[in-house]
Amino acid sequence: MLAAPLAPARTEVTRTAYWPRLLPLLTALACATRIPSFVRPVWNPDEGYLAVQARLLLQGGRLYDTVVDRKPPLLPWLYQAAFALCGSGSLTPLRVLAVLAQLLTAVALASLARRRWGDRAGRTAGVLYLLVSVGLNPEDAQAATFEVFMLPGTAAAVWCADRGRWGAAGTAVAAAFLTKQTGGAVLLPVAWLLYRRGAPRADVARLAAGCVLPVAVAALLTGPAGFLFWTVTGSAAYASPTGSGLHVLARVSANTALLAGASAGLLPPVVRALRTARSPAPELWLWLASSAAAVTLGFHFFGHYYLQLTPPLALLATAALQVPPRDRHRAAVRVSACCCALFVAWGLLAPRPELRHAERLAALLAHRTGPADRVLVWGIHPETYWLAGRTPATRYLTAGLLTNYSGGRDGLRVGERYAVAGTWPVFRRELAAHAPALVLDDSRGGPYAPDRVPTLRRLLAAGYTPAGRVDGAVLYTRMPAAQRARLSPAPYAGPPPARPARSPGAAAPGRR
Structure with a gap:
């Protein structure tokens, strides 16, 4: 008679303790994987560009007028705010914020996986994402630049859509787009989830309003003509596919090989799922496909573009690892951890001429x-x-x-x-x-x-x-x-x- 009420109590304690146990693990892993980011004053020209922009904005510059770039405004504003609070002599505050961005992305993915496949899948998704998130040249993976700060918005968009929170999903899509234009590609899986639920007009309106209003506000704050030109219409030559084919082929081959090596623990279960026709939810494949299209856009294939692939790849691998035998999930984590250690060591030891x-x-x-x-x-x-x-x-x-x-x-x-x-x-x-x-x-x-x-x-x-x-x-x-x-x-x-x-x-x- 006493056993019956105790079982629900233990279940409640377990569910209550899930996040207090997982969050410290993910936080420690996010910090460990990004240790190299703190050892150099600047990692790449994008960080340098943002730092100079932020100083000019602090001196009274106006974005898309006296301070210009082809990127949306959120990250220059974030750099400006960090410099205003902490001074402009170091990028350390931005590196701390980048750790937080990676942690938020991992938490969103863990929550998505847990809702769909259970507690263990949540832990797996969060850990796999953080392990693979540094699997590129360190100047691409460790820099506090656009893709790192874009990913929490993309993960949040899918998280909100999975729960039917369409206004919030649209706002998250807008946040990703306002960090980097290709972040808007996550609208495809979000729209699919809305379609699968029947696409009621009220929900479509909420999603559209969430997407459009933040972008409209940003355009008004910076000047609509300048915003449109510098973020969309003024990059025709840059986005042209015309160029050196061999040079582009070498770049895409090198960066694809790097990410594939870092994902050595994730790719086998995904391939097995495809071969056995037990593929995960279609919205995850749409997320991966839209991210791949964003990487391809403009045919430049810079290494940091590939970071956009890592969240859907981590979720697809987690979904595939739910198929028996279940012991493969430990092997995937071990292989990913070994690969991650190599990339972290590369970031700490490699010279930067x-x-x-x-x-x-x-x-x-x-x-x-x-x-x-x-x-x-x-x-x-x-x-x-x-x-x-x-x-x-x-x-x-x-x-x-x-x-x-x-x-x-x-x-x-x-x-x-x-x-x-x-x-x-x-x-x-x-x-x-x-x-x-x-x-x-x-x-x-x-x-x-x-x-x-x-x-x-x-x-x-x-x-x-x-x-x-x-x-x-x-x-x-x-x-x-x-x-x-x-x-x-x-x-x-x-x-x-x-x-x-x-x-x-x-x-x-x-x-x-």
Whole structure:
């Protein structure tokens, strides 16, 4: 008679203790996998770009006007808030927030898996995700950049849709999109879940409102024309599939191999599930497929793009591991843990020559200029500005926006004619209004070198003189005023435009 009431009590205690036991495990694992992120001041140019943007915003800059990038506004705002609270001399606060972002993603996946397949599946999903989340080149996996902060929104969108919370699901989709445009791909599995439930009009309206309203607010806060141009319409050349096929093939092969190696414990159960026709829920495959399409978009295949694949991959593996024999789940975790340890060690021990290069250039700039001086670093490493503590002479923080170098891949479609529309007139005006005290040509023979960029070549010839080389970069100092007057060239109209000269983007950068 006494045994009956005790069984429910034990069950309640077990369910109550589930999260207090799992959360410390996931927290410790999230911290351990991201230890390498704290050992370097900056991991890649994206972090450097965001750090410089945040400093400019703190100084009164306006996003999509005097501070520009092709990305949505949430992460620049987050960097700005962190710098306002903790100072702009270190990215450590952002690295802590990145750990929290990974933890939130793991918790959402654990909750999804637990709801569908039980307590053990929840633990498996959270652990597998964190183990595979660092399975790329450390400069892609350990940096506090767009994909890491996008993933909590994508996981939350599916979590809310799984529970029929359509307004919240739409808001999560919007948050992912406003962190990086490809985060909006999660709308596909969310829409499928809504369709499977019959798609009542009220729920469709809630989902649509959740998606649209946050984006509309962000557009109003930053200026609708500038927001639309810099986040959607102004990246046609960057997103073009035209480029060096061999270069792209090498990049996609290397990054796919890295993630496949990190996922060695996850892929076998997923493949077995496919072979036995016992595949998991279709929305998980839609999530993986939409994420793969987002990785492919633009045909660049940078390593950090692949992070978007890891949440649905972890859930698919967890679902497949529910099929007997159940002992395979331990093997999957063990293999994933071993692979994770290798990638963490790589992050701790591998040299970073590009970081050393940027630090040397930053030391030179800090030594040769004063804190109030503006400088121009012509290259693809905006972190040099941040490391030197100097203000850029232009809103275009890399040569990529002015030549499409990053989008041009291996040199094809690189040059002034492929620049973001309207940038070169603004660039010339800014250099005339705030002439840089020093110009550092960090192209090092790349396809965007000054000898291949007529406007920049003319600007340097009219006002600057070479003053030596530092680590392969060429330093230019400003000529005396009398010499500049003698050499001042006639106005240069720039290259023939490859697109209409007037556009929302051409107008927005010129406003003050």
